[in-house]
Amino acid sequence: MAASEIPACLPPLPVTPPREKLPPKACDTHAHVFGPADRFPYAENRSYTPPDAPLQNYLGMLDALGFARGVLVQGSAHGRDNSAMLDALQREPARLRGVAVADADVAAGTLRQWHVLGVRALRFNHFFRGGQLHYRGGIP
Numbered sequence: 001m002a003a004s005e006i007p008a009c010l011p012p013l014p015v016t017p018p019r020e021k022l023p024p025k026a027c028d029t030h031a032h033v034f035g036p037a038d039r040f041p042y043a044e045n046r047s048y049t050p051p052d053a054p055l056q057n058y059l060g061m062l063d064a065l066g067f068a069r070g071v072l073v074q075g076s077a078h079g080r081d082n083s084a085m086l087d088a089l090q091r092e093p094a095r096l097r098g099v100a101v102a103d104a105d106v107a108a109g110t111l112r113q114w115h116v117l118g119v120r121a122l123r124f125n126h127f128f129r130g131g132q133l134h135y136r137g138g139i140p
Contacts, residue, residue, distance in 0.1 A: 009050045012057075015064040022066040032075035033058055033088045040087070043079030050077050055088040062095075074101040076125055082114070089118040099123050 035042070035052035042049060062070050072085045082100045089098050099121040100114050111119075 006046060006049050009048050011051045012053065015061050017064055018066065025068045026066060027069040027071065028062060028065070028067045029071045030073050031058055031061075031070055032077075033072055033084050034075055034077055035084065040078060040081070040084035042077045043081065046077045046079065048077060050075065054084075055091060058088070059092070059095075069095050069097075071097050071099065071120075073099040074123055076101070082119075086114065086117050086119075093118055101125060 032050075033053055033055050034040075034050045036054055037052055058070065058072075062068075072088055074082050074085050078084055078101075080101050080103060082098075085098050085100065089096050096118060098114075098117070098119045100119045100123065102111075102122045102124070
């Protein structure tokens with residue numbers, strides 16, 4: 001599928017602070033950072049094209065909502081290239097942890113490096129429809 005045929009996602013809605021204050025040390029447990037695409041390109045075999053959602057946007061959302069911490073989950077638009085998420089973890093080590101995408105070939109040394117940066121879990125994108133791998137960029 002050509003890049004022009006990959007569906008684009010709508011931009012995020014504006015952040016609205018909650019009516020109730022979140023408890024101390026509240027943690028957002030699933031968010032993605034995307035791009036900026038000129039620095040962290042999207043995977044050619046992606047299923048969608050998100051608008052850039054860089055780290056500073058995510059931190060602004062955390063602050064507006066009152067979250068002390070957050071967990072970034074590698075978004076599939078970047079495929080198995082965890083660079084954008086790892087960059088965010090490196091820039092905010094006290095505040096963020098991550099879930100990386102891997103496959104069976106990831107080296108033990110790479111896993112150790114990711115752990116040092118704050119990765120605490122792995123994500124494997126499996127999605128089958130009719131017995132066939134349906135999720136573009138998924139792990140066969």
